[in-house]
Amino acid sequence: MATFKLKRYQQDTLDALETFFRRARVAGHVTAWDEAMARVGQKFAYDATTMGDVPAVCVRIPTGGGKTTMAAHAVARVGRAYADTDAPVVLWLVPSDAIRTQTLAALRVPGNACHAGLAEHFGDRVRVCALDELATVGPHEVGSAAVIVVATIQSFAVRDTSIRNVYSFDESLAPHFQNLTLEQAAPLEKVSTADLAKQTYLTDRDVGRVKSSLANWVALNKPILVVDEAHNNRTHLAFDTLRRLSPTCLIEMTATPVKGSNVVFHVGAQELQNEDMIKLPIVLMEHPTGWKDAVRDAILTRDKLEKLAAGEKDYVRPVILFQAQPKGGEVTVDVLVKHLTDADGEKIDRKQIAVATGDQKELDGVAIGSPLCPVRYVVTVEALKEGWDCPFAYVLCSLQNAHSAKDVEQLLGRVLRMPYAQARQQLALNRAYAHIVSESFVRVADELADRLVKNMGFNAFEAATAIITPPPDQLFPGGGGGGAVIDDRGYFKSLQDQKPKVPEAIVTLPAMPAQPVPAELAGTVELRPTTNGATAIVRGAVDEATEAFLLGSFSGKDQRAVSEAIERERMRQDAAKAPAARGVPFAQLPQLCFTFEGELQPLDRRLCSELGQFDLFAELPTLNGFHLRETGRTYEIDVDGGQIVYKAAEPEQLGLNAVPTHADENDLVRWLDRECRQIDIPQPVMLKWLLAIVQHLQRDRSLTLTSLVRTKNALAEAVRRELDLRRQRAVVQGFQQALPGLAAAPVLANSFRYHFTFHPDRYPGRPPFYSGAFRFQKHYYGNNRIHDLRHRTDSGNLAEEFVCARAIDEDRRVKHWVRNVERDERFSFWLPTSTDYFYPDFVAELNDGRVLAVEYKGKQLLGNADTDEKVQIGKQWQASSGGRCVFLLAVAPTSDPAGRSLEQQVEDAILGR
Template sequence: MTPLTLKSYQQTALDTLAAFARAARVQGPAGAFAGLAGGPYNAEPFGGVPCVCLRIPTGGGKTVLAAHAVPLLAREWAGVDAPVALWLVPSDAIRAQTLRALQTPGHPYRAALADAYGEGLRVCALEDVAQVAPPEWGRAAIVVVATIQSFRIEDAGQRNVYGFSESFERHFKGVERRMLAALQSVPDALVTAEDAARDASGVLAGFVGQPRWSLANWLALHRPVLIVDEAHNAKTDKSFTALQRLAPACILELTATPIAASTNVLYHVSAQELAAEDMIKLPIVLAEHPEGWPAAVFGAAQTQRALEAEALKDEAAGLGYVRPIVLFQAMNAGEDMPPEKLREYLIDELKLPSEQIVIATGTTRGLDEVDLAARDCPVRYVITVQALREGWDCPFAYVLCSLQKLTSATAVEQLLGRVLRMPYARRRGREALNRAYAHVCAAEFSQAAHALADRLIQHMGFEALDVASMIAPQASLPLWGDGSEENQAPAPVHQAPVATNFEAVAATPDVLALPGVQAREVAGVQQVVVAGHIGAEAEEVLLAQVRGAKKQEQVRAQVAQHNALVAAQAAPAARGVPFAPLPPLGYRLDAQAPLWPLERDAVLEAVELDLLSPQAVHLPGFQVVQEADVFEIDLDGARVALRPLGSGQMAMDYGGSTITADTLVGWLDQSLFKPLDYLTQGQRRAYLAAVVGHQLHACGVPLVALAQGRFQLARKVQAHVAALRDAAARRAFRQKVLAQEGGDAWLVEPDWAHPHVFVPGRYPAPVASRYAGRYRFPKHYFPVLADLKEGGQEFQCAQLIDRHPQVRHWVRNLDTAPCGFGLPTSRGYFYADFVAELLDGRVALLEFKGAHLVNDPYEIEKSQVGALWARASQGRAVFGWLTVEQDGIPLARQLDAVLA
């Protein structure tokens, strides 16, 4: 079974989580977090138990990430083959939905677990835990899905999960006393005198001071991997106590809106990353209707009809069935347009077929048992008020029409989240179907855009800079593209300037004297409206009119959001300006041969690797040390302690007398199947047997120690083989691509027929590394800049590029495909720091290097590849290798020479 292919940002999030778990075993959670997230780690209230958060905005696929995280944390942190995982969700509706998905063979969530543990894994609800036979624990992976409310209570004796239960007698009877003693430190795990006094049966009298036979204690005994979904709901003292009672090995939180003071955000996904992977539709085309709700309703219905026509063309082109749906947020009962009245209006006034309209509220359950994705489903309009049922999915939702004010409407973000999700997580051929639509009752775009931005930022986990480019007025974009190109750029846009109303700022003469500031009278009171960028000095003038630290902080946040909107509107990509295409490198075996993409895999095909040589079998930097009855592994200078001999259950009796070298080789072969999948199974088994034999006989490592350290051994084998392949690839790359060291070199040339194109809206810059300084880069193609800090040499280089008279616009290049532009190397790809389009039409790759890296062999290889790319372009491309100073030539003159 093959799990759902992960998106790039999902894989990066999991890779970061794996790196954290490995580092935490050596440095502790605080040191590992500081090294990866670059900030302080909050250890409260779980002490040494790692507790980190993956921040994923609405529509980002938190559940599939959680499913992949279970085996990752079990392997990298807990070091167990058959973990116990407790998956906590915020409501019973989500619990039922998650449980059903994880129990359904073939479902992507279950497939992620089955890929690691086979179909023998057990997924169950709390009430089924006691039915799992004791021998299965520690032999099969067990995932328990529950609501956090099941464990969250002040008095542990008042909840069944904590209560003494004879159904768990058979589980506790066979457990060693030493393992039970671990429960002594778990809060509320022991039977108290008060428990015994309340027990009418008298059974508990003989258990005072001993662990209860309870469901919670049984889970705690196995130190579960804890997954906490919508973790912002679990940041209370009651929740913390409940989690402590479960004695987790580690805690992974997932949420779109973490509480900053009490959350260790390890990785934060941006809206641009979601859009680049076709998880959400962007932009949100916003239509404001000052005339009132009838115009908004009519506009939404018209949008639906036009979208459905586009969807039929898309389907005819073979891109799958879509039936665009409108989500109406009606008014409350007693107001002008409650749900029933709106339905009548749609039927009587707009002449919409009654079977196309359903009401979904707390009292009218029109969507129950309705499969909205079915081709024969007639529904095109869904009317609700507050919120739709939790867990309900609407794959074809495209249009939100809110008859309530966005500033006051509750749960509008839930409806907006439905509309943002892209059907099938796949970009459509008709450009209109790649956008979301919102029709609102508002006086002007600026007011509606700010209200919508507040919802996206405060409740859905998006960043201000992302939101700035997520919202576009309907008049600024052609509603229907011709669909001729999948990634067509929008036509140049001329928008009205962004204007923000600063209610907290008094309209004093000093404020009104600022450029772009006007006074607007609202309810007899003058209010300050600002258009255009707000500089540092202007911001200080605005803040001077505001009393109180809290109000000043609100104004600062408002200024930041306003400037983000302004920057997004001014960026060349937002204005529909195209960026010149960049050719990747290709190769031919001879002048008459076809042109093939030049990539590392092609080079590796020319490599022969002898994995049975002494150099391949020996694992440098891997050493096992015995300390009393505990083994430690020294892995490249980092010492990792293993569990004491004989502690706990381990699959296949690792640590016992029945383990054999062949069993360990089989485990390694299964664990390393993907990293070594370019070998046949016979080649893999022969190599792994040689490695294990070398450790046992040449290095004198006891088999029991090698088995206990199997996860570290597997990691070292993987890294060692990768290093051997890298060395072989370097030699082949110099021969075949760079025409060095003899051999038959390939004919390398740029492939102008398949160029890389920077597409507006496709710049998935990670949130943690974004530029957040005050200096503006007006020529940067996208509103956001990736991986740039204010100050320092690289920042100065970016300033020089932005100011250079030969540069039309430029991009801070991303280091991942397909949104970044890379050139092949022996290790993979080299992504130059900056990519520029010049006024004369040429394209330029510019790499800035600190002096300490100039003589690094791999850096030299990258410079050679860049120079080869420029030479082969026949004057259409240039490459610059820039440093602070080269042979006495300053950076500015180096740039002049490259771009001349």
């Protein structure tokens, strides 16, 4: 079976969900929510108006982020963390039948990442079924296997339950409702007199009897609810329906959450690009001269991409999506296909064309990703909006005159996914392409950017910079196609070291301003009428005088629209002139290294663990931090000295049926091995250690095997904590051993193996980004992509870290700098410590080629052990670098012994004073 490794943002999302639900079980979901918000620096209150006491959280993931794959992993983790079961019942609700069919296939078919996500946690103990297949699930399977029911929310959403089949009496489900307790039966719907008229085989004797219905089956088993595309289902009727189903908890997955969604984790489009999930930027080409020109250029684009793809290690066959006009238009499906195949047209083999409309379904059953498939051109009108996915789709050619970008946006989502979720060697194959017939290109581009935000999960900056319109000779970076000269890193040499040129700003206006352009702006501002209003072309930056003129020409709603258009253009200008966008490389930063077994290696956690001789049997496997005392239907568990009241689930959800009749220690040990597996511990060693723990708990702690099985999820958590503690002790020991020999990596001939650099397209910053009035000029990724930097504090004062960043930005010796992002060792610069990695707040390249790392500490953090260790490591990095590196611990002037300003501290560090 194919293996699918989760991307970092996917793992982080699942960790956030599991942490929330684990804490919700212990402390309540409001407290868990407040703790989750504190971890990400937010202060949003939990909204309980929709689901009441049922914990309900939302995950925001842009289009192309793999929501279904993450949900497949989430149901198992949340089942253990909150419902205390290895065999949850899950109701998976989707917005349409097309997506229902697609989701069922993804969860069922081996080789799919979604199916693999279920198999990783449940093995063969999982049933995936549609509502009409639920009768095939036997009572013995509930509790022994995960049961996942995929349905549309419309199947349940009705006020009168007597008129919908899912609420009707179904005798085939009767075995599930035998021997119900009064507590189980109380919330379930009963047969009413209204049902007798609808189902004539029922009699008066059935009135008051629990309905053996699909809906009651769901409610009886208290499912985990997964709601896909949740923004479509936030009506009063929808939530009345969800509450009626007695869910254990609710997980919403959407790119565009709406008001009231409890967003516990937010993934940005940049993170998807960092992980090679989507193709960006979108290269948008306008074709005002006619649809045949658009078709020709789209085909040439695809042909060029296929030539480049021939050099890839993975098979890639670029595909065009043609969006024809509806019946009655000039370029219908028939007209387009005729043009594509005619000798007077493009002369394309008809076998390479697939038509996908309501009437023609030539893609049905076609494995378009197979090397044997000839399809290179897909013709549709709007049939690909849902239920179709092909990472080979690279080019969208819309022949509908795009006064509105709605259909363009819906189809554009089909060309964003990256083949194999891996970056291509040819830079041109990391982009998506759109050829659009339009008489009003600027308006379409703006609306498309708006829809990336509203419908596809981009933030405003990501949307503004996701769409580019390069000159034709620079359409294919790294692949030739004009006069652009490409260096060995794949960037335009002509752009790298020149001073940044501010591109033109094109501001869409609702109408022509009544007043002419002021004389002082005549050289930089030009107004042009369009069919939809007007366009202001600003040559250079949109300064305050230009903004005042444009805003002063409108009022109310129109003025707000112009203000948004100006801000969008400023974002585009800022992004275009940023060093990263121009391909300017960032200096190499040497890592702290240690010579291990005769070889120079960066000192990371793995090496520290080896140096510290991490060994499971170095001490007795006693699991001293785990204590269990059963008190009725709760368990008091003492883990690492902190008592937790761990509530038992309902008897049918305890998973007892999942334990074989003759369960023994080995059954529990093998289960613990699956839950606690460590990549660097051989399985025989882990199994031996786990068996010793289980035997110790029974022999020396008087805990029965039955009690350990019934609380195995808590036991697994205690085992994981024990492993983490032991590993951390080894890391500390290994770090102390390596510390005297640590040195900044030397410069080796033609090699930067032991160095880090910031990648121009891989910044892990997360929204909300910096949005203050001061505009930074030297941030490597631009003023609008500065991670976690507040302009002012809650009291209105300038934030201290902002002042530090401004001091770096304004120093004339600084070439460019980066707001370093914590806890992402792949794309951020780090130095090792005895407990973790240390990420300096700011990293700068100086004009003389040196690099500067700045860590800012407030008064309350000065003098503690953590800060002292970071200073020690930073100074060692500087001292051992041969003059290449500078480290500064920056503090507020009131905490500086000499009372120096932050500007003076930065200058003194650079000058070595």
